[in-house]
Amino acid sequence: MKAATIYERKGKLYVHSSSKTTAGLWVINAPVLALEMEDIGQVGRSIKECLAASREGVPHPVSFTNLFDPVLDLAGVKSFGTFVKSAKCVEIEANDAETVTLIPTRNEGADGGFVPLPNRTETTLGSDEAMGSAAVAALAMSV
Template identity: 70%
Template sequence: MKAATIYERKDKLYVHSSSKTTAGVWVITAPILAVDKKNPEEVGRALSECLAASREGVSHPKSFTSLFNPVLDLADVKSLSTFVKSAKCIEVETRDDMAVTLIPTRNEGVDEGFAPLPDKTETTLGSDEALGSLVGTVLAMAE
């Protein structure tokens, strides 16, 4: 499986690849991109790039404290708490590099994170532009 995550905060989307460690934990990995949410083709292209970079068997981090710092830097935010307070999130996965599943989440705050809303899941086989357009639809379902 390949995975990525999209965060919406203000007028930007922050997209990153997720990779599975040797201990079986999914962690944030490069690329980490900021894109204009009003450009579906750019959003879809960024998401496709992040999914393509997703891997299994990456080294398990010794510390998790700074893994999210590249996203905070792109958003020009000093703390995870500030970022999460006004963010929406979509989890994205693909098992066959064709069908892409987008799972909206509910923001439960900095301590609890984002809880998946599997009953609102959407899947697409389309182009980058179709994928980017679906991101907007799924973000509207995120809480």
């Protein structure tokens, strides 16, 4: 499986790849991208790029401190707590080369994180615009 995450915060989007460690946990990895929501094609391209970088079997981190720092740096904030206060999140999973599942989430703050909602959307890895539009629509379902 491949995974990525997209966040919307204060009108900007942040997308990152995720990889599964040898211990079975998913962690953030490069690329970590910031983009404008209005450029739907770029949103789709960024998601595809992040999914392509997702791997399984990466070394398990010794420390989980600072793993989210690349997103915080792009957003210009110092803590996850600050970032999460006004963020929406969609988890993205790809089990094959064509189908992508977009999972809207409920924001439960810095302590609870983002909890998946049941209203998942499936789309294909077709055009960049279609992928970007589906992601933006899924973000609108997140609370």
